[in-house]
Amino acid sequence: MNLSKFARLAAPVALLGLMAIEPSLAQDAAAPAAEAAAPTPNKGDTTWMLLSTILVFMMIAPGIGLFYGGLVRSKNMLSVLMQTFTIACVLMVLWVVYGYSFALNAGTVADWFVGGTSRLFLAGITPDSTAATFTDGVVIPEYVFVAFQMTFFALTPTLIVGGFAERIKFSAAVLFAVLWATIVYIPVAHMVWYSEGYLFALGALDFAGGTVVHINAGIAALVGALVLGPRIGYGREVLAPHSLVMTYIGAALLWAGWFGFNAGSNLEANGGAALALINTLVATAAAAIGWLAIESIAKGKASMLGAVSGAIAGLVAVTPAAGLVGPIGAIVLGGLAGVVCFFFCTTIKNALGYDDSLDVFGIHGVAGILGSIGTGIFAAAELGGVGLADGMTIGGQVYIQTVGVVITIVYGGIASFIIYKIVDLIVGLRVSAETEREGLDVNSHGERAYSI
Amino acid sequence: MNLSKFARLAAPVALLGLMAIEPSLAQDAAAPAAEAAAPTPNKGDTTWMLLSTILVFMMIAPGIGLFYGGLVRSKNMLSVLMQTFTIACVLMVLWVVYGYSFALNAGTVADWFVGGTSRLFLAGITPDSTAATFTDGVVIPEYVFVAFQMTFFALTPTLIVGGFAERIKFSAAVLFAVLWATIVYIPVAHMVWYSEGYLFALGALDFAGGTVVHINAGIAALVGALVLGPRIGYGREVLAPHSLVMTYIGAALLWAGWFGFNAGSNLEANGGAALALINTLVATAAAAIGWLAIESIAKGKASMLGAVSGAIAGLVAVTPAAGLVGPIGAIVLGGLAGVVCFFFCTTIKNALGYDDSLDVFGIHGVAGILGSIGTGIFAAAELGGVGLADGMTIGGQVYIQTVGVVITIVYGGIASFIIYKIVDLIVGLRVSAETEREGLDVNSHGERAYSI
Amino acid sequence: MNLSKFARLAAPVALLGLMAIEPSLAQDAAAPAAEAAAPTPNKGDTTWMLLSTILVFMMIAPGIGLFYGGLVRSKNMLSVLMQTFTIACVLMVLWVVYGYSFALNAGTVADWFVGGTSRLFLAGITPDSTAATFTDGVVIPEYVFVAFQMTFFALTPTLIVGGFAERIKFSAAVLFAVLWATIVYIPVAHMVWYSEGYLFALGALDFAGGTVVHINAGIAALVGALVLGPRIGYGREVLAPHSLVMTYIGAALLWAGWFGFNAGSNLEANGGAALALINTLVATAAAAIGWLAIESIAKGKASMLGAVSGAIAGLVAVTPAAGLVGPIGAIVLGGLAGVVCFFFCTTIKNALGYDDSLDVFGIHGVAGILGSIGTGIFAAAELGGVGLADGMTIGGQVYIQTVGVVITIVYGGIASFIIYKIVDLIVGLRVSAETEREGLDVNSHGERAYSI
Amino acid sequence: MKLVTAIIKPFKLDEVRDALTAVGVHGLTVTEVKGYGRQKGHTEIYRGAEYAVSFLPKLKIEVAVSAKLVDKVIDTITTTAKTGQIGDGKIFVTPIEQAVRIRTGETDEDAL
Amino acid sequence: MKLVTAIIKPFKLDEVRDALTAVGVHGLTVTEVKGYGRQKGHTEIYRGAEYAVSFLPKLKIEVAVSAKLVDKVIDTITTTAKTGQIGDGKIFVTPIEQAVRIRTGETDEDAL
Amino acid sequence: MKLVTAIIKPFKLDEVRDALTAVGVHGLTVTEVKGYGRQKGHTEIYRGAEYAVSFLPKLKIEVAVSAKLVDKVIDTITTTAKTGQIGDGKIFVTPIEQAVRIRTGETDEDAL
């Protein structure tokens, strides 16, 4: 593997090969065309991508469901599980219908911004279709590439649920997620990961989705928290997590699944994936330690919720950097993320007074920004990274990274705001005060989480 | 990969190669015979099958344990975990002793129905032994094939536990499972998956076990529910699930493990496995949506239990179809399964009045039948599938599928009934009314699930 | 694969190749040296090791956290999750800093006992660096080898937590773990797994870490239980597990993760890994059955906690044996472990009167010893194993195994005792009686596990 | 006014509640409790540790009623909560001096 | 001495506690209970099975006070626990004949 | 007959139960409650949010006894439940006017 090339091209190049796929017809399956000369997938790579897809799936369920669910009051537990689960199911189907086509395929109107209609309903894909990877001549079955990217599409909007949890209508949550995934996720993914996308062309580095997934979700959650307003009793009543045990299980499975998210984004089972794996171990560990250390100093006690919050912050921060920085760089980046997110969630958020129920912005947003910028720094070969593009300076890369962050925040923030308003008009965003008091589980879903 | 061949041969062909294995002696390990010309396993395939085995294992524990356990009352939680766990442990050992030999190897007496004694105690298998896959010349280590199939053998009878949960004696549950696995599972597996088996020879398609696993377990559970009679208080008292959170975790892990179950049944890490993976994503998602949609219309609320029940229905329905239909076919099949199973579990079951405690028949049985028949339809190339055997019409295939379903139901139903009666004679099926009131955990196992 | 060689060399040989790695400089990444002739990793192997690492990670979190956490009272639940999680995070970082270098690389001072400084901060490792496996010419990326071994280093000290749970100071637990991992784990791992290590050179067989991980942790926990003294109320008050459901989930995920631990120790995705996998299935199942059978006879009831305790005993016992014995040998070994550990935990421990809160010694220690000795027996070709070294008798091998066990117990026991005393001097080992009464969660971490 | 407190077996709740409603009781309050008495408990074993559990799950029902209803209420509970097995529970009657409905401020019998 | 027992809506606890402290109450005991009354419950459906849940979560507050404080305590609870919605709950007053503080052995009003 | 209600520290339950049995009490009922009083609670912090928890876990023991046993029961509880630390709890005695054993219909002292 030629590392300098790897660093220069980053994740987006993986998609370059897609356009080269012969438009073999599904109907024509019995005669799989004369693609004798075409590269065939290595089965080790194929297995790695099957595994990575399954791992990211586990982040969706039970990962994020339990992580978030444990943090709400027991009367709203099922509503969180339900919102994350249903949103993901709907988006999985929509990914097949139009998501994949518009996000990661060539567009005709404004290819710098969004893809086109060539793969609607996965038209033309067969078990023999392949998608390119980072390495010339190395391909994977297109179906597994579609499935892997499907899990990202399904996961991202579930993260936003943390911003408006415990007070949103079920229908509003699902409708928002569908509109947001379509209007915000798809173009940002296209701009960042697709070869002709604006940010990709600019040279922005985002190994596994720091901008597309985390900053994007973080800003949408923040806007949601502001638009919906705080939960009844916020700041006065005890809104303590109902089960930190569930939050722990969720966090542990998120971490486990994140290996697929980060190292799977390498698309190939080689030393690069191994680097992303080890970085996803040590950055996370360092972030947990960072949060606990500062918490011990500031509050006198190290908390379990602090440990797992720090871990998630570390996972977010290392997401854009995973295959691009060295392990020591990952430790520094993670440690920083733990400290900064602690400070943000405990101090700045309280000072600002908005109710981002589960700190989606404070963790995914803040650590996402930190990680995206930090990738521009620690990817440099001098700092143990795999190296920037030829001739690129750290300053230059940081500038490009910042452009990516700003575009994501501005576009995502404004679009999210408009989508919330539209959803409010169509189905209404918030449940009644009485429903909120009694809990969403009984009122919105007709069931209770526990009868022990 | 030649798709038309793939469709024609389906899962069973994987076993064809087994008979070709040289009877190399374990003792002779240091001199692994002159099999120089024999194909050696691709390590990507081997890894894929190792992974798939581990995934199906997770369906057994904690998957089905939590899914079922959350649905019973807390006083019976441990009994469900214990029954599923112990049954699986006993069957894993029995698979090595005689299960593998009789289920998936050549038989001497009635090879169309059951195998023989050649592999008792895994005689003759070494780390170098291989098993064939769908593709000529592609093999995997026989040990991993044995282990993969072991998890199916261990899992299937645990599904039946849902039919008689909360009232069966522990000893009766284990004894029933052993007899049923021996007398029902083994011959059905042989008939469906073994090259000389009756249904295989007939051309019945069952990619990952719709008949062998799901219809089979569903009918056994229904018979069990009828033989044991309803739980005390059924229809009058509140028998609500004690923890839908556990049910959620279980469902999510079942889904995750099912990727190994379905895509692992491809036995090879290629585009076919990727197709089975993506179908296992979208059929399941569509089924959850289907259940929720019809539930919202019929009951006014979409429930979390509905979402996961739909998902399981979708997983069951796509099991026989996973590697044979296209993603759009999978979505249609899944969506249908969600709607039909909702209707069955909420209306037909109530009308009939039997107490299949956890709806094993309503979900595994019904969706299994739907999926088996549907496979005969959506596998057709015209409908986006990989194609039926040369000259086979959809009508013809559906007829064959129906034969498979009917044979499984009739044979499994009658045999199960007899086995229940035998178990009743030997150890008695049902606990005393007082034990049932107090709960099985304290009475049968001397412990309580929670002391919080 | 040449089995007799495999048996002779066992796991340690995997590390032989490490010394051969070219000291390629990370900075030099763009010009990856002229290593054209060097073997490159097979992607199937790489995927297998990525997967195995992730599986062992899941043993750490949520595996051991839930298994142990469920067994304590709810007021101490978070303390257990927190201790295991934090210890693991700290050790992951330390593995990169110095652990890997001293444990699994060449030493200059006393290479029979401990490694050296060549890999401090993972100096010189790049995505192209490789590590050797059991098979000549087969390599894996060094980063994944480092990550895989990192999870062992992080996991082992978390096992010890069970010995002093519910009464230790958080700071003491973390400090003890760091010192113990450095002073005990690293040299024992070097002696057992490194080619020049004392026990490796002696010919001791330890496929996946029976001595290094389990006996080592077991004895440290026993010493801890003795040094700290029993919990308040031990033997008088009810100290029942607060959630056997969490213990069940933890046990199931430990089992699932252990496939990576055992079969991953094969370092290659071949028939040997498949053998280790199937052994990890059947030995565990047999051990659960063994415990349940003897428990039914002795106490009249088979318990869920018994089933999972037996399973863990079986997993421990098969750890040193996994790739070296045949499935029938594994069943015998597992069954024995279930019976012996039941007897130890229920009778001998009560007779001796120490409070090893979660039976770390009774399960990991006792089954570890049994498994280590048993490996010397069942690895013999006559008993279905892969065969001992040329000219080695069963008696001879058992003698060597016993030497390994005794050295581990004596060295680990004495060193652990001294470390506890040092920790007591520095931060104090035990919380105040009032804190112990109220629970560690609220007092040490300022939070509660459940607010339902 | 009197407070009728009954300790009953948990699975009898719905039956008792329905019967009380039928004799004119409009409200009641239920608490999960653990009872110790003649009814024997069970033994739990966790690995080596055996615990004799002598506290059994019961429900406590509290009904505030006017004095004249007391006998009917006692009767109703006795009849419906009875299984004839040991551990069926007890009824205690204590005096209430004042009662208030928080929502309206109504007092005494009007408050019930 | 009197025992003032109030059944209130759970989210009112902190408010009531603060108000009682303000009028000189030094201690109280709270129990999670389930209330049946005029306030209607909800329906739960689990697959086919529908259950009408008529017991709602409430909190029971017990305060032992000297006779002269009773009216003030009733008043305070009525005011703070009131939402005006059905289901706000009840207050019952019963006589206490003796009181003891376990720690010191102090009795009666000194014990409160 | 009297109802002796004691609020005690949870870990004292077994000791108190044994001592009461020794003085001739045949049954009692226990409820998990939360107590507010002089004993200070603790602070919990979840990310930024700090909550002062002033309610502490306690157990409420209710024992119905004949009037002549009351003093002995109070004495027994006071002695065994005492740790001397703040928060040991209280005992309240209230009058019981009637008692019934559901299983047999026995009344008053025969019912205890």
Ligand SMILES: Nc1ncnc2c1ncn2[C@@H]1O[C@H](COP(=O)(O)OP(=O)(O)O)[C@@H](O)[C@H]1O
């Ligand atoms: N003296 C008592 N004071 C308070 N509660 C009691 C008393 N005796 C019994 N109980 C309660 O009544 C329940 C049933 O009593 P028990 O003696 O087991 O059976 P029975 O009611 O048939 O005589 C006990 O579990 C306990 O909750």
Ligand SMILES: Nc1ncnc2c1ncn2[C@@H]1O[C@H](COP(=O)(O)OP(=O)(O)O)[C@@H](O)[C@H]1O
């Ligand atoms: N007769 C009664 N005895 C004991 N508790 C009662 C009685 N009536 C009502 N309650 C309690 O008071 C609560 C509120 O009563 P409800 O009739 O719903 O509304 P409101 O207090 O507004 O009249 C009930 O949930 C129940 O806990």
Ligand SMILES: Nc1ncnc2c1ncn2[C@@H]1O[C@H](COP(=O)(O)OP(=O)(O)O)[C@@H](O)[C@H]1O
């Ligand atoms: N006036 C009261 N009414 C009812 N319960 C009380 C009262 N005062 C105290 N308690 C209960 O007694 C417990 C112990 O009281 P506290 O004041 O903390 O200590 P002590 O009993 O040592 O004076 C409290 O937690 C509460 O449950």
